[in-house]
Amino acid sequence: MIKDGILQVKEIxxxxxxxxxxxxxxxxxxxxxxxxxxxxxxxxxxxxxxxADARMHTRYVDNTxxxxxxxxxxxxxxxxxxxxxxxxxxxAGDGPSGKGNRTSIAIEICVNDGGDFEKxxxxxxxxxxxxxxxxxxxxxxxxxxHWNGKNCPKRIRKSGWKNFLDKVEAFxxxxxxxxxxxxxxxxxxxWAVAIGxxxxxxxxxxxxxxxxxxxxxxxxxxxxxxxxxxKYMEQNL
Numbered sequence: 214m215i216k217d218g219i220l221q222v223k224e225i226x227x228x229x230x231x232x233x234x235x236x237x238x239x240x241x242x243x244x245x246x247x248x249x250x251x252x253x254x255x256x257x258x259x260x261x262x263x264x265a266d267a268r269m270h271t272r273y274v275d276n277t278x279x280x281x282x283x284x285x286x287x288x289x290x291x292x293x294x295x296x297x298x299x300x301x302x303x304x305a306g307d308g309p310s311g312k313g314n315r316t317s318i319a320i321e322i323c324v325n326d327g328g329d330f331e332k333x334x335x336x337x338x339x340x341x342x343x344x345x346x347x348x349x350x351x352x353x354x355x356x357x358x359h360w361n362g363k364n365c366p367k368r369i370r371k372s373g374w375k376n377f378l379d380k381v382e383a384f385x386x387x388x389x390x391x392x393x394x395x396x397x398x399x400x401x402x403x404w405a406v407a408i409g410x411x412x413x414x415x416x417x418x419x420x421x422x423x424x425x426x427x428x429x430x431x432x433x434x435x436x437x438x439x440x441x442x443x444k445y446m447e448q449n450l
């Protein structure tokens with residue numbers, strides 16, 4: 214699900230994921246220094262402009278000539294990745310060798326007017342849990358404040374950092390981590406649900422193949438038994 218530092222999914226729990234990396238030529242925002250992430254840092258954009266959504270921040274960081282960047286921007290409708298998570302970003306304000314800048318994945322949450330901040334937080338939590346699942350060594354979450362004392366993420370801090378962490382802890386990625394059932398397996402899938410072999414929720418793509426195998430085996434056994442009964446009846450009746 215993550216390859217060469219890039220998310221390999223088109224959505225996380227129905228929230229679209231867009232990969233729009235900062236150009237390598239922009240050495241201000243994309244220094245290209247190797248990073249082994251050990252945590253995640255939560256930020257808020259602190260930009261209240263109506264247009265200051267995730268896409269606008271991506272355009273900004275693509276073109277900035279400031280030493281500022283982050284790995285993901287999240288708003289109420291989309292998650293955008295701007296840097297591979299195996300490269301560092303300038304986000305924590307703790308210097309070129311600081312652990313925030315050199316070991317932590319930066320997630321910016323949009324606070325723009327007209328946007329749904331609660332939904333943006335929910336989308337950030339989806340991203341956090343996705344990273345927890347596929348990058349467990351970076352499971353620790355920090356506020357920007359942890360690294361340099363800045364009042365960020367301001368709104369989350371005001372409502373309670375622990376409240377936010379509790380919501381992260383309570384969210385179950387598996388509740389929406391499902392796969393579509395392809396047409397070729399629809400018959401076997403309905404059969405499995407009807408006999409109680411499956412609850413109808415796909416948790417793993419291999420589950421679909423296994424159900425089809427069981428269904429094919431069931432049909433074969435039934436056909437053999439049917440033929441044997443028919444033969445017995447013809448011989449004894």
